[in-house]
Amino acid sequence: MICIKGVTKRFGRFVALDNVSLDIERGQAVALWGSNGAGKTTLLRCTLGLLSFRGEVTVNGVDVRRRGKPARRLLGYVPQELAFYDDFRVAEAVAFFARLKGTDRTGCVRALQLAGLEQHRHKRVRELSGGMKQRLALGIATLTDPPILMLDEPTSNLDAAGRSELLAQLAELRGRGKTVFFTSHRPEEVEELANRVITMESGRIVSDAAPARNAGAAASPSVEVRIPHACLDQALGALRAEGFTTRLAADGAAVECRNGCNGHVSPSATEPRTEGRLP
Amino acid sequence: MSVQSHPAQRGGLGELSLDPRTIAPLVRKELRDALRNRWLLLYTLAFGALAVGLATLSQIGTGLSGFAGFGKMTASLVNLVLLVVPLMALTVGASGLSAERERGMLAYLLSQPVTRLEVFVAKFIGLGLALTGSISIGFGLSVALLAAHSGRGDLWVFVRLVGLSAMLAMAMLAVGMLLSVVLRRSSTAIGAAVFVWLGFVFVGDLGLMGATVIFRLPVQQLFGLSLVNPTQAFKLAAVGGFDSTLDLLGPAGLYGVQEFGPWLMPMLLGAMAAWIVVPLMIAGLSFARKPL
Numbered sequence: 001m002i003c004i005k006g007v008t009k010r011f012g013r014f015v016a017l018d019n020v021s022l023d024i025e026r027g028q029a030v031a032l033w034g035s036n037g038a039g040k041t042t043l044l045r046c047t048l049g050l051l052s053f054r055g056e057v058t059v060n061g062v063d064v065r066r067r068g069k070p071a072r073r074l075l076g077y078v079p080q081e082l083a084f085y086d087d088f089r090v091a092e093a094v095a096f097f098a099r100l101k102g103t104d105r106t107g108c109v110r111a112l113q114l115a116g117l118e119q120h121r122h123k124r125v126r127e128l129s130g131g132m133k134q135r136l137a138l139g140i141a142t143l144t145d146p147p148i149l150m151l152d153e154p155t156s157n158l159d160a161a162g163r164s165e166l167l168a169q170l171a172e173l174r175g176r177g178k179t180v181f182f183t184s185h186r187p188e189e190v191e192e193l194a195n196r197v198i199t200m201e202s203g204r205i206v207s208d209a210a211p212a213r214n215a216g217a218a219a220s221p222s223v224e225v226r227i228p229h230a231c232l233d234q235a236l237g238a239l240r241a242e243g244f245t246t247r248l249a250a251d252g253a254a255v256e257c258r259n260g261c262n263g264h265v266s267p268s269a270t271e272p273r274t275e276g277r278l279p
Numbered sequence: 280m281s282v283q284s285h286p287a288q289r290g291g292l293g294e295l296s297l298d299p300r301t302i303a304p305l306v307r308k309e310l311r312d313a314l315r316n317r318w319l320l321l322y323t324l325a326f327g328a329l330a331v332g333l334a335t336l337s338q339i340g341t342g343l344s345g346f347a348g349f350g351k352m353t354a355s356l357v358n359l360v361l362l363v364v365p366l367m368a369l370t371v372g373a374s375g376l377s378a379e380r381e382r383g384m385l386a387y388l389l390s391q392p393v394t395r396l397e398v399f400v401a402k403f404i405g406l407g408l409a410l411t412g413s414i415s416i417g418f419g420l421s422v423a424l425l426a427a428h429s430g431r432g433d434l435w436v437f438v439r440l441v442g443l444s445a446m447l448a449m450a451m452l453a454v455g456m457l458l459s460v461v462l463r464r465s466s467t468a469i470g471a472a473v474f475v476w477l478g479f480v481f482v483g484d485l486g487l488m489g490a491t492v493i494f495r496l497p498v499q500q501l502f503g504l505s506l507v508n509p510t511q512a513f514k515l516a517a518v519g520g521f522d523s524t525l526d527l528l529g530p531a532g533l534y535g536v537q538e539f540g541p542w543l544m545p546m547l548l549g550a551m552a553a554w555i556v557v558p559l560m561i562a563g564l565s566f567a568r569k570p571l
Binding site: 069073087 | 301303305382383384387389394571
């Protein structure tokens with residue numbers, strides 16, 4: 001479905017992608033895993049035809065550089081953060097992209113239903129929460145029911161509830177046979193969605209494997225830390241700033257932390273999980 | 280397939296298709312954005328107020344009505360257009376693409392089934408229509424004022440002036456969009472646009488006068504230099520349209536009339552059209568091939 005052959009992308013002297021080759025079959029859910037700067041987003045952008053590069057990318061046999069427009073008709077893209085026309089109303093935004101994609105009113109209604117935003121159709125985009133914006137982006141991406149969905153860190157700006165809601169929607173789309181190609185550095189996201197994990201490091205693919213169950217958790221030690229309520233926000237901020245994935249416990253005081261993507265950790269690794277509890 | 284054997288593919292972003300079905304919604308979006316753009320509203324109000332003010336002053340100052348009053352007012356409006364329209368068009372054009380690029384909207388738009396050229400052309404058409412609308416409102420107010428005070432006047436002169444002003448706006452918009460493509464940051468592009476405006480409006484005019492005095496330029500060269508500055512070409516075309524005595528044209532204009540006769544106007548219009556087409560083509564091709 002997506003064929004990437006020998007793709008190299010340089011930004012000046014910096015090599016963002018170094019001879020990357022990859023084939024994604026129809027119906028696969030492929031996670032691009034790696035630390036910041038590994039080249040995940042650059043690879044997605046090359047696949048979308050947004051960046052120039054050396055090599056070849058085809059989507060269902062269509063060259064994204066020669067025939068980018070027809071290639072992008074086969075793709076629905078959800079960016080990390082929805083950055084468009086905040087003063088549009090939700091229905092206007094959907095209608096605008098529907099016209100661009102050449103679909104009709106039924107496509108708009110379906111997209112709003114999928115996004116669960118029918119009740120909010122008259123709201124301005126800027127009035128939506130982060131989760132709603134991501135759902136709107138997903139609705140727009142699926143306007144023409146494209147066979148491929150590409151998502152760049154789809155849940156990175158969402159809270160726990162928004163994240164699980166979006167993941168459930170994506171799992172449903174994957175179940176309907178969509179090819180899903182997404183970047184992530186959240187182990188739970190990879191575990192839940194992907195049936196293939198490609199680990200990138202310094203612009204190269206360093207591993208390509210099926211994820212083991214709970215592999216993301218296994219890949220990095222997990223520690224549960226008890227933190228007083230008074231300094232919970234400060235502690236969470238500090239942990240996240242250091243690249244830890246944090247998850248609040250039910251009582252709101254315990255924090256489970258994983259150093260999810262730093263170093264050479266891959267969710268396809270299968271070392272035993274270690275846990276600890278601090279007093 | 281080896282990329283090395285296909286060097287034309289290397290840029291890879293130069294898809295040149297233009298589909299009206301894709302361009303139409305993009306133009307509508309540009310017009311919608313322009314209506315919400317406070318800068319454009321501000322320019323429209325300022326231009327309208329200045330046009331009405333000049334119309335009123337030229338009526339009071341001359342005490343003339345009918346064609347004579349109309350001619351004086353038109354002459355005042357030419358100078359107003361020379362100052363305001365290039366500034367409007369250059370800054371609007373300069374912020375057009377660069378601001379959207381900075382906010383990440385351009386990347387999202389280009390991830391849709393559109394070509395870069397379609398996005399570029401739609402932006403030019405949308406902004407061009409918005410600017411023409413803004414200029415027409417300004418002129419329309421002054422015409423309405425004049426009509427209310429002194430009868431019908433020569434509306435053809437006004438229509439012609441609106442058309443020439445729209446051409447000048449398109450030329451400056453094309454230059455502004457070129458800056459927007461070349462300079463990545465919108466603040467840099469707008470700053471450069473202001474300098475380009477100064478160059479065209481002041482340095483072009485005063486510099487031409489100074490060079491004439493210092494270098495004792497022959498009138499042919501003076502005329503040639505006037506042709507390469509779109510604001511000067513606009514001035515000659517606009518003034519030549521209503522001043523039958525040609526005393527406002529200056530030596531370059533008089534030379535043009537005497538030397539080229541009926542061909543002068545097509546030459547001036549051609550020079551202005553070149554200032555639309557050439558920067559627009561460079562900007563369009565550059566945008567189609569340049570990484571975001």
